[in-house]
Amino acid sequence: MTLLPLLQTALELGLISSLTVLALFLSYSMLSVCDLSTDGCFTLGASVGAVVAIAGHPYLSIGAAMLAGVVSGFITAFLQTKMGVDSLLAGIIMNTALYSVNIAIMGGSSLLNMNKTETVFTKVQDILGEGMPEVYRLIIAAIAVAAVAFFLYIFLKTRIGLAIRATGNNPEMVRSSSINPTMTTIVGLCVANAFTGLSGCLLAQSQKSVNIDIGSGMVTIALASLLIGGTFVRSRRMGLRIMGTVIGAFVFRLVYTIALRFNMPAYMLKLVSSVIVLLALSGRYLKRRYPELARRLEKRKNA
Numbered sequence: 001m002t003l004l005p006l007l008q009t010a011l012e013l014g015l016i017s018s019l020t021v022l023a024l025f026l027s028y029s030m031l032s033v034c035d036l037s038t039d040g041c042f043t044l045g046a047s048v049g050a051v052v053a054i055a056g057h058p059y060l061s062i063g064a065a066m067l068a069g070v071v072s073g074f075i076t077a078f079l080q081t082k083m084g085v086d087s088l089l090a091g092i093i094m095n096t097a098l099y100s101v102n103i104a105i106m107g108g109s110s111l112l113n114m115n116k117t118e119t120v121f122t123k124v125q126d127i128l129g130e131g132m133p134e135v136y137r138l139i140i141a142a143i144a145v146a147a148v149a150f151f152l153y154i155f156l157k158t159r160i161g162l163a164i165r166a167t168g169n170n171p172e173m174v175r176s177s178s179i180n181p182t183m184t185t186i187v188g189l190c191v192a193n194a195f196t197g198l199s200g201c202l203l204a205q206s207q208k209s210v211n212i213d214i215g216s217g218m219v220t221i222a223l224a225s226l227l228i229g230g231t232f233v234r235s236r237r238m239g240l241r242i243m244g245t246v247i248g249a250f251v252f253r254l255v256y257t258i259a260l261r262f263n264m265p266a267y268m269l270k271l272v273s274s275v276i277v278l279l280a281l282s283g284r285y286l287k288r289r290y291p292e293l294a295r296r297l298e299k300r301k302n303a
Contacts, residue, residue: 018225032167040072042197045197054117069190
């Protein structure tokens with residue numbers, strides 16, 4: 001694989017997965033809720049989108065996948081706000097339940113083949129014709145990310161968006177300001193999971209197949225991408241922070257693609273994800289500690 005196809009593949013996958021990163025940006029960074037149902041919701045969007053596309057409705061599959069994500073987000077938020085379940089446990093419970101739900105949606109099978117199915121990608125490919133055989137995936141992914149990023153930027157500046165940000169910063173202050181944190185949590189998770197469902201749908205239609213493990217590890221990938229993006233873009237301006245999440249997703253996928261290029265076994269990629277997350281989490285701490293550690297090493301050398 002030459003450099004250009006390698007970069008194109010990383011950019012395509014990075015753009016599609018950045019939709020999940022934007023979802024985590026909303027739920028984790030803005031709302032301060034660690035939603036561990038991301039893996040199951042991603043597969044939910046992929047399976048619902050695939051089933052609707054196979055039924056002959058490729059465009060409708062996008063809305064159906066996002067609606068499925070909204071339902072998933074609503075139930076997760078309901079468990080947290082109305083049933084008193086801890087956010088981490090609510091995500092785990094929902095993720096476990098979605099495994100069975102996704103199998104049921106896929107007709108009891110763990111794999112759906114879409115090779116003969118019309119998807120949004122094949123539709124756009126037909127419109128563009130033979131002149132742009134490989135760019136159509138990139139165009140669709142770019143349009144989806146631009147639309148979601150623009151929506152998120154506008155949404156976070158609305159009254160409900162500001163209330164969501166305030167809930168994440170200080171829920172006690174929000175309660176004293178007559179803002180209902182239950183409502184903001186539900187709306188935030190519904191919107192975030194709609195993005196995740198869209199991401200799963202686009203990946204499934206891009207690959208022309210869905211398996212029950214398509215969303216496995218997505219929460220780790222999204223978290224790593226979010227942290228990497230925060231490292232590259234440290235501005236407090238909302239537009240730049242949103243752009244940073246997309247950059248982080250591309251960088252993460254580029255590392256993934258390079259690892260595959262060097263024939264790294266597939267089972268090692270989870271370890272790569274974990275190492276990237278670890279470095280992103282501890283990077284700033286180690287950077288602050290570096291002068292002290294350097295002084296200690298200098299003292300030992302001189303002793």
